[in-house]
Amino acid sequence: MTEHVSIRLASERVNHCVSSSNDTPRFYTPGEVISGMQDFMRGHGTYVEEDCLKSSVAGVMQKVNKLICVRPLKSRYVGEIGDVVVGRVLEVQQKRWKVETNSRLDSVLQLSSVNLPGGELRRRSAEDEQMMRKHLKEGDLISAEVQSVFTDGSLSLHTRSLKYGKLAQGVLVKVFPSLIKRRKNHFHNLPCGVSMIIGNNGFIWISPKPQGMMVDGNEDEIINYEMQPVDSTDREIIARLKNCIAALVASKMMLDDTSIMFAFEESLKYEEVKELLDPEAMLDIAFLTQHRLNNIMEE
Amino acid sequence: MAGVLLSRTEKVFIIDGVKDEYRSDGRSTIDYRPMELETNVVSHASGSARLRLANTDILVGIKTEIDVPKPDKPALGKIDFFVDCSANATPEFEGRGGEQLANSISNMMQRAYQSPQAFDLKQLCIFEGKQCWKLYVDILILECGGNLCDAVSLAVKAALFNTKIPFVKAALMDGGNIDLQLSDDPYDSKLLDVGSAPLLVTLCKIGNKCVVDPTAEEEKCSSVSLIVGVTGNRKYYSDDDTEELPAFQPKCSAISMHGPGSITTTTLRNAINQGIIAAVCLDEALGKTVVRERRDIEKFKRHSYGFLK
Amino acid sequence: MPGPDLLSSQGLRLDGRRPNELRRIRCKLGVFTQPDGSAYLEQGNTKVLAAVYGPHQASKSKRSETVVVNCQYSMATFSTGERKNRPRGDRKSQEMSLHLRQALTAAIKTELYPRSQIDIYIEVLQADGGAYCASVNAATLALVDAGVPLRAYVCACTASMAWQDGDPAPLLDVGHVEEAAGGVVLTVASLPSTGSIALMEMSHRLHSDYFESVLSRAMQGCRDIEVNIT
Numbered sequence: 001m002t003e004h005v006s007i008r009l010a011s012e013r014v015n016h017c018v019s020s021s022n023d024t025p026r027f028y029t030p031g032e033v034i035s036g037m038q039d040f041m042r043g044h045g046t047y048v049e050e051d052c053l054k055s056s057v058a059g060v061m062q063k064v065n066k067l068i069c070v071r072p073l074k075s076r077y078v079g080e081i082g083d084v085v086v087g088r089v090l091e092v093q094q095k096r097w098k099v100e101t102n103s104r105l106d107s108v109l110q111l112s113s114v115n116l117p118g119g120e121l122r123r124r125s126a127e128d129e130q131m132m133r134k135h136l137k138e139g140d141l142i143s144a145e146v147q148s149v150f151t152d153g154s155l156s157l158h159t160r161s162l163k164y165g166k167l168a169q170g171v172l173v174k175v176f177p178s179l180i181k182r183r184k185n186h187f188h189n190l191p192c193g194v195s196m197i198i199g200n201n202g203f204i205w206i207s208p209k210p211q212g213m214m215v216d217g218n219e220d221e222i223i224n225y226e227m228q229p230v231d232s233t234d235r236e237i238i239a240r241l242k243n244c245i246a247a248l249v250a251s252k253m254m255l256d257d258t259s260i261m262f263a264f265e266e267s268l269k270y271e272e273v274k275e276l277l278d279p280e281a282m283l284d285i286a287f288l289t290q291h292r293l294n295n296i297m298e299e
Numbered sequence: 300m301a302g303v304l305l306s307r308t309e310k311v312f313i314i315d316g317v318k319d320e321y322r323s324d325g326r327s328t329i330d331y332r333p334m335e336l337e338t339n340v341v342s343h344a345s346g347s348a349r350l351r352l353a354n355t356d357i358l359v360g361i362k363t364e365i366d367v368p369k370p371d372k373p374a375l376g377k378i379d380f381f382v383d384c385s386a387n388a389t390p391e392f393e394g395r396g397g398e399q400l401a402n403s404i405s406n407m408m409q410r411a412y413q414s415p416q417a418f419d420l421k422q423l424c425i426f427e428g429k430q431c432w433k434l435y436v437d438i439l440i441l442e443c444g445g446n447l448c449d450a451v452s453l454a455v456k457a458a459l460f461n462t463k464i465p466f467v468k469a470a471l472m473d474g475g476n477i478d479l480q481l482s483d484d485p486y487d488s489k490l491l492d493v494g495s496a497p498l499l500v501t502l503c504k505i506g507n508k509c510v511v512d513p514t515a516e517e518e519k520c521s522s523v524s525l526i527v528g529v530t531g532n533r534k535y536y537s538d539d540d541t542e543e544l545p546a547f548q549p550k551c552s553a554i555s556m557h558g559p560g561s562i563t564t565t566t567l568r569n570a571i572n573q574g575i576i577a578a579v580c581l582d583e584a585l586g587k588t589v590v591r592e593r594r595d596i597e598k599f600k601r602h603s604y605g606f607l608k
Numbered sequence: 609m610p611g612p613d614l615l616s617s618q619g620l621r622l623d624g625r626r627p628n629e630l631r632r633i634r635c636k637l638g639v640f641t642q643p644d645g646s647a648y649l650e651q652g653n654t655k656v657l658a659a660v661y662g663p664h665q666a667s668k669s670k671r672s673e674t675v676v677v678n679c680q681y682s683m684a685t686f687s688t689g690e691r692k693n694r695p696r697g698d699r700k701s702q703e704m705s706l707h708l709r710q711a712l713t714a715a716i717k718t719e720l721y722p723r724s725q726i727d728i729y730i731e732v733l734q735a736d737g738g739a740y741c742a743s744v745n746a747a748t749l750a751l752v753d754a755g756v757p758l759r760a761y762v763c764a765c766t767a768s769m770a771w772q773d774g775d776p777a778p779l780l781d782v783g784h785v786e787e788a789a790g791g792v793v794l795t796v797a798s799l800p801s802t803g804s805i806a807l808m809e810m811s812h813r814l815h816s817d818y819f820e821s822v823l824s825r826a827m828q829g830c831r832d833i834e835v836n837i838t
Contacts, residue, residue, distance in 0.1 A: 004330040005577075005584040007453075009592050010337035010349075010604040030715075030752060031760030031801040045757060047717065049802075056717055056757035075755025076644060076663065088304060104663040104724050140306040152722050169312040171323050227308075229315040239325040273325025277333055342653060343734055344686045354641050358733065360686030383695045386680050386729040387643065387659040393680055393727070394697075437685040439695075441657065441731070442640050606639050606648035606657065 004274070014279035018251040018290045028055040028070050035068070043069030044078070077103040077177040077201035079155040083146045084186040086172070086199035087157070092133050099142065102177060102201045105154035109136075113147060113158035115165070141167040143197050143205065163187055167197075169230055170207025171242050175249050177202035181256040188257045192264060194237050198255065206241050208234040240267055243276035244285060251286035258296075263289045303515045313520045317505040322517070328510040329577065334453070336588055338461040340605050344437075346462025349605070350454035353514070354444035356388075357451055359436065359458040365479065366433035368424070376423020377433040378412055380405040382451070384440045397440075403557070404438070404451055411452070411497040411528030411553040418496050425467060429477050432464060445515040448526050452499035453585055459496060460536065460589045463488040494533030497552045498581050500574040501526050504562060509570045511577045522560030525570050528553035529578035535586025549575050614770040614786055615777060622785050623652075627770065628825065630781045631738075635746070637753040645754025649746035652783060653736035658746035659729045660754040666725035674718040676725040679709040681743060683732040704730075704740060707807055711744050711797035714806035715762040716751065726756060737784035738766050744797050762806055764797035767825045769818060776818050778825040794822050803827075 028034060034046060035053045042048055045057045046068055055061075057072035079085070079101070087107060091098035097109040116128060116135070136142065143164050144157035159165050180200055188196045189209060197205040208230050230238075244263040248255060266288040267276055275281050305313075313323060320327045332353040341347035344360035351357075366377055382405040384397025391397070412418045423432040436458070438451055465488045471478040482488065503513040503521040510517060518524070532547040551571065556562070562570070615621060625631070631652030640646040645660040666676050681704035682696035695701075712728060728750070730743045744764035751758060768779040768791045779786065782793055792814040797807040805827075814822065 004326075005334075005580045006331070007334045007336050007584045007588040009588060009595075010335060011592075011595065013335065013604065029761070030758040031799070047757075047759070049759075054760075056759065057755050058752045059755070072755030074638070074645070074753060088306075090304075104665075104721055106665045139304045141309070167306075168308045170309070171312065172309070227311055229318075230312060232319055232321060235316060235319065235321050236325070239321070239323055243324055274327075274330055277324060277326070279333065341684075341686055341734055343689060343736075347686070356640065358684070360684065362686055362691045364691070381685060383682075383685065385682065385695075385731045386727075387640070387646070387657060387731050389642065390661050390727050390729075393678075393729070435685070435691050437691075439684050439731070439733075442642055444642070605650075605655070607634055607636050607650070 006278070008279075014283050016251045016279075016283055016286070018253065018283070018286045025060050027058070028061055029058045030056055034061060034070070039066065041067040043067045045070035045072060072178070074176050074178055077101060078153075079103055079107075079146045079149055079201070081146050081148060083200040084143065084197065085146060085155075085157065085201040086141060086143050086167070086197055086203035086205050087201070089136050089138055089140045089142065092137065095129060097132070097136055099144070099157060101155060101157075101199075102174070102203065103153070103155060105152065107155040107157050109142070109144065109157045109159070113156070113160055115160055115162075136166060141172060141205065143167060143199070167205055168207065170205055171238055173204040173206065173242055173245050175202045175204065175245065175255065179249060179252070179255050181254045183256055190241075190257070190261060190264075192237050192241075192261075194234055194241065196241065196257070196260070198257070204245060204255070206238050208238070236273060239273045240264060240276070243267070243273060243282075247276065247282035247285045248289065250279075250282050251290075253286055253290065259289055259293060262292045266292070303519050305516060305519050309516075310520045313517060314506045317508050317510055317517075320508075322510070324514075326512075328508055329573070331512040331577075331581070334450075336453075336457055336585075336592075337604055338457050338589065338592060345464065346458045346460075348454045348457035348461060350450055350457065352444075352446060352450045352453075352512070354442050355446060355450045356440075356442040357447075357454040358439040358441055359451075359454045360439070361458050361462045362435045362437070363462070363464055364433045364435065365425070365430055368428060368431040372420075373428035374424050375420040376431040378418065378420065378423070378436065379433065380408040380412075380436045380438065380455075382408075382438045382440065387441050388443045400447075401440075404448060407448060407499065407526060407528070407553065407555060408436070408438075408452065408455065410555070411499060414497075414530075414550075414552040416495065416550060417528070417530045417552040419492065422492055423464075425479070426470065426477055430479065434459075434462070443515065445518050446501055446512050448499045448501045449512065449581070452497065452528070453581065456493060456496045456498060456531070456585060457589050459491055459493040462491050464491065492533075493531075494536040494586075495530050497528040497530050498578045498585070499526055499528050499553075500577045500581070502570045502574050504560065504566070504570070507566070509566070509573055511573070521558065523556060523558035523562060525562065525567070525574070526553075526555050526557065527551055527571055527574035527578065529575050529582075531582040532579070532586070535583050536590065549579055551575070614768070614779060614789060614791065615772045619772055619777075621770075621779065623783055627777045627779050628828070630765075631783065633745075635749055637749055643750075643754075645750045645752070645756070647746050647749035647753055649742055649749060651738060651742045651745070651781070653734060654738055654742045655732070655734040656739070656742040656746040657731045657733060658743070658750035659731075660726065660747075660750040660756065661729075662726035662754070663721045663724035663756065666723055671723045673722050675716065675721040677709050677713045677716060677718070677728065678725060679705045679712065679728045679730070679747075681705040681708055681730045681732075683735060683739070687732050687735045704743070707740065707797075707809070708743060708747060711762050711764065711807040712747055712751070715748070715758045715760060715799060717757040717759060720757055726751075735784070737782055737787045740795055741765050741781075741797075760799040760801040762797055763800055764795065764807075765827075767794045767796070767822045768792055769814060769822055776821060778818075778822045780825055780828070792822070796823065796827060798827055800827070
């Protein structure tokens with residue numbers, strides 16, 4: 001029985017930079033003039049002062065026709081309608097749940113925008129209001145879709161689809177929302193045998209593949225199902241994926257199912273998952289993943 | 300501890316993982332996460348160290364002052380621990396929010412260092428009964444990602460290893476008062492003997508097993524945790540290998556329990572043994588690292604990395 | 609009022625700098641993973657860490673139409689030559705927190721985020737003169753790192769006054785020794801790209817004739833810092 005302890009010196013620190021092939025785009029910083037002209041529309045991350053359009057954040061400019069936005073490199077999650085998010089219930093209120101989604105204000109999940117057990121077409125009674133805590137309680141994780149954005153920027157969510165709802169066993173990995181690549185699909189059943197939800201808000205949920213639908217079972221069966229221990233192969237894959245994501249994040253690489261799968265495949269040469277906690281191994285994986293991504297781009 | 304919220308199913312996942320000896324980042328119950336250490340980072344302090352364990356970040360600065368020894372222990376110096384939970388770590392620590400946690404850690408450190416077999420306070424004595432050194436060990440918690448106690452004790456030991464105490468050049472007796480003349484030359488100073496200084500090991504009881512180096516999430520799943528202070532081995536901290544040292548036997552210098560749960564005596568005994576094994580490994584790794592750093596500095600002038608790069 | 613000799617006969621200062629020279633500034637963004645934004649800044653031997661949390665939901669009592677900026681300034685107990693007993697809560701650090709808030713609120717586009725709050729925490733690891741300035745500069749960088757919209761960078765700088773052969777020679781970026789010598793210290797926090805001043809503070813007396821020149825030197829310092837950290 002040996003313990004694994006490693007203490008390195010700061011002088012041996014690993015530099016996590018992985019150079020990507022594309023050129024670095026023009027970078028704007030707060031107060032910098034983007035354009036002196038009037039015929040532009042002011043978007044997010046910009047403001048007008050003395051007839052000049054200036055940037056208010058540090059980031060990259062995006063131009064759609066006449067609309068100019070500057071997207072910061074790192075910020076809280078700014079929701080858009082239709083985004084898939086993973087969130088955590090903070091508070092049960094009357095007729096709604098408060099959900100933490102890493103955005104500026106807490107998001108709201110109305111009682112009227114969830115599927116209650118017993119089917120879609122059902123009137124929501126006063127009893128349902130009292131049962132809210134039984135359905136989702138503080139600390140529970142959910143996957144949901146952004147239904148609308150209020151004027152103050154807070155989000156309203158809904159889970160009115162079978163793919164959304166309460167999450168059972170698994171691991172949550174939090175990353176910066178700006179590292180998530182927007183894709184058509186954010187629900188992935190990975191070939192390695194586990195499923196993953198890459199929330200647009202930077203919350204990534206990794207869990208064992210569901211063994212069939214559990215929607216029509218009664219409460220007790222669902223709870224029993226949720227409490228089943230996860231078998232050890234799934235557990236190892238989940239741990240490996242988690243560490244791969246951490247490696248990519250340390251090198252500030254964009255995350256989507258392709259890059260995560262590449263990293264996973266590259267990581268297989270490290271037999272023990274805990275070896276991936278080592279900074280050198282992390283850099284190695286990020287580097288190899290970037291290399292493979294570049295190859296795809298060229299093809 | 301910092302406000303980590305977990306759902307019931309996430310807890311089940313973690314607890315089952317510990318049962319299988321396979322934690323959510325692939326470690327077994329006895330593995331530590333990689334750490335990074337740098338000493339001599341604060342130039343205003345006599346000794347300092349910064350330790351980063353995953354995202355737990357600890358900065359320790361040690362200041363020395365001349366003080367009068369306690370009348371009942373005239374030949375001993377003094378050592379005082381102070382922990383500050385910076386609000387940088389979490390907004391909950393703002394104002395006095397972190398005080399309770401800070402006090403519990405500093406009390407634990409104080410207790411672990413009290414035993415003369417753990418840390419010899421005689422080396423801090425200048426003039427018996429009249430004057431002694433007082434070490435102020437100031438611990439700053441900059442970020443917490445679980446396992447604060449272990450990280451704090453490692454950083455403190457590294458900082459003590461790095462501490463330089465100026466030599467006393469002359470002492471003038473003037474009636475009952477003593478006037479000391481200290482050496483101004485920073486190289487003209489002595490190092491402390493810290494080889495036996497204790498390290499703390501936190502054992503988190505999750506399910507029926509105990510894990511070392513818990514993450515913040517794992518700490519949330521455990522009802523009770525045991526902190527063991529174990530004395531270190533001088534062998535790992537001496538520069539020349541030839542020196543004859545007495546056979547080493549790790550000793551517990553402090554034990555305490557935290558949390559609302561309870562432990563059976565068998566689990567307790569196993570946990571203490573596990574803690575001692577872990578402490579010996581930690582001690583060896585730390586000793587090798589600090590000695591290596593000192594040799595590196597002797598060989599070529601190194602610049603400080605600190606928080607840059 | 610010829611103060612102590614802050615300038616040598618060659619026109620150099622105690623630490624060898626010229627009167628209009630800044631200390632070396634080094635910084636790094638994103639040093640921590642937990643906060644939304646963090647920065648580390650070294651200005652000579654003054655070393656400061658800043659962390660930004662937010663914008664996030666404000667507590668119920670604090671909600672307003674604009675974002676609530678919450679600052680806390682704290683000094684490590686080992687940061688100064690003499691050990692400090694308390695890291696925060698004393699009158700000086702409370703005043704510092706207030707001044708920080710004032711300077712940073714001027715730069716943050718507060719109207720964008722109703723009902724939210726931004727927490728800015730400063731930890732001084734080593735104080736060697738100009739701790740306030742380094743804190744402002746570090747906080748600005750941390751805000752940039754967190755992606756909080758700003759009108760412009762806020763930069764702060766100190767200036768003092770010395771005499772060389774009877775001529776006034778304003779000093780830039782005052783170090784601890786010069787601060788302790790008891791001369792005038794003028795602290796300015798400004799938005800250099802617009803040229804406006806967010807905060808100004810002065811200690812000791814200074815003839816109003818020289819005020820302009822000292823102020824302009826401090827402003828110049830702010831601009832230099834801006835160039836440095838962008």
